[in-house]
Amino acid sequence: MLIILKSIKNIFIHVRSSIKFIFLLVIATVIIAGIISLVYRPMYSVTLDGEFIGYTTNKTKLQKRINEYLEGEGQNVAFIDVKSLPEYSLCLLKKENQTNDDEIFEKVKSSGTTYYEYYAILEKSEEKYYVSTKEEAEKIINQLKEKKSRNIDDLGYTKLHSTELKEFKDTDSVVTALYEKPKVVVASAYSTYTGQRIVSNATPSAQVLGIGLIKPVSGIITSRFGVRSSGNHKGLDIATSTGTTVAASAGGTVVFSGWDSYGLGNCVKISHGNGVETVYGHCSKLYVTVGQTVSQGEAIAAVGSTGNSTGPHLHLEIRVNGVAQNPQLYLYK
Numbered sequence: 141m142l143i144i145l146k147s148i149k150n151i152f153i154h155v156r157s158s159i160k161f162i163f164l165l166v167i168a169t170v171i172i173a174g175i176i177s178l179v180y181r182p183m184y185s186v187t188l189d190g191e192f193i194g195y196t197t198n199k200t201k202l203q204k205r206i207n208e209y210l211e212g213e214g215q216n217v218a219f220i221d222v223k224s225l226p227e228y229s230l231c232l233l234k235k236e237n238q239t240n241d242d243e244i245f246e247k248v249k250s251s252g253t254t255y256y257e258y259y260a261i262l263e264k265s266e267e268k269y270y271v272s273t274k275e276e277a278e279k280i281i282n283q284l285k286e287k288k289s290r291n292i293d294d295l296g297y298t299k300l301h302s303t304e305l306k307e308f309k310d311t312d313s314v315v316t317a318l319y320e321k322p323k324v325v326v327a328s329a330y331s332t333y334t335g336q337r338i339v340s341n342a343t344p345s346a347q348v349l350g351i352g353l354i355k356p357v358s359g360i361i362t363s364r365f366g367v368r369s370s371g372n373h374k375g376l377d378i379a380t381s382t383g384t385t386v387a388a389s390a391g392g393t394v395v396f397s398g399w400d401s402y403g404l405g406n407c408v409k410i411s412h413g414n415g416v417e418t419v420y421g422h423c424s425k426l427y428v429t430v431g432q433t434v435s436q437g438e439a440i441a442a443v444g445s446t447g448n449s450t451g452p453h454l455h456l457e458i459r460v461n462g463v464a465q466n467p468q469l470y471l472y473k
C-alpha cells in the first residue's frame with residue numbers, strides 16, 4: 141500500500157516538472173518570436189525573368205493589379221503581351237527592407253508590348269485611313285456604296301492588330317477623301333481628229349482599261365494633258381534626266397519603235413490589247429523592236445529630248461481605241 145502511494149507521488153512530481161518544462165519552453169519561444177518579429181517580417185521576393193525586381197508583402201493585391209493591366213485598358217488596346225510573369229518566393233527578411241509594389245508594377249509594365257486593335261480602310265488593298273471601330277469602317281463603305289462612288293469595287297476594310305497606334309480619321313472626312321464621282325460614259329461624238337492623234341474633249345473620266353498601269357519614270361510633271369496655246373497636248377510630260385530608264389507601263393507588244401515624224405522623236409508604242417496603247421516620246425535610246433513582247437516594268441527606252449522638245453522629259457500617252465486619254469486619270473494622280 142505504501143509502495144503504491146509512493147509511486148503515485150513520484151508520478152505526480154514527474155508530471156509537475158514536465159508541465160513546468162513545457163511552460164518554460166513556451167515562454168522562451170514567445171520571447172524569441174517577439175525578438176525576431178521586432179527585426180524580421182515575412183515578405184515575398186519578386187523576380188522577373190530570373191532578375192530580382194523587389195519585395196512585396198501583399199502578393200495577391202500586386203498580382204491582381206498586374207492581371208488587370210495585362211487584360212488591357214484604354215481605347216483600342218486589344219491585349220498586352222509580356223515575355224514572362226513575375227515569380228514570388230516567401231522569405232523572412234529584416235524589416236528595413238522596403239517593399240516597392242509600384243516599382244515592381246512599372247517594371248512588369250515596361251516589359252510588356254501593347255497590341256492595339258483598329259480598322260484600316262483599304263483602297264486597292266492599300267491602307268488609306270484608320271478608324272477606331274468596325275461600325276465606323278462599315279459606315280464609310282456603306283456611304284460610298286450609296287453615293288455610287290466609282291472606286292467602290294476597290295474599297296474595303298480590315299481589322300488590324302498592331303503595336304503601333306495610328307491617327308484616326310472621322311467617318312465623314314474619309315468618305316469625302318475617298319469619294320469619286322460615278323463613271324460617265326465617254327461620248328466619242330466629242331472626239332476631234334487632229335492629224336495622227338485624236339484627243340477626246342469629253343468630260344474627263346477614267347475608262348476601265350482592264351489592265352493595271354505603273355509609272356514608266358518618276359519625275360516632275362511639266363505639262364499636263366489638254367488644251368494649251370500651241371494646240372492640244374495629247375499626253376503628260378514628266379521631266380527627268382537624260383538616260384533615265386523608261387519602264388513599260390504594262391505588258392504588251394511593241395507596235396512602233398523608231399523616229400516619230402510628228403514631233404515625238406525617238407518613240408515607242410506598246411499595244412496592251414483591248415484597244416489600249418501607251419506611247420513614250422522624246423527618248424534618247426530605244427531598247428525594243430517592233431513585234432517584241434514586253435512585260436510590265438521592262439526597260440524599253442531611255443529618257444531624252446529628241447523631236448519637238450526643249451529639255452529631257454518623257455511624253456507619255458495613254459490611248460483607248462486611238463483616242464488619247466488624260467494619263468493622270470490613271471497615273472501621277
Ligand SMILES: [Zn+2]
Nearest residue numbers: 375376377455
Ligand atoms: Zn508632251
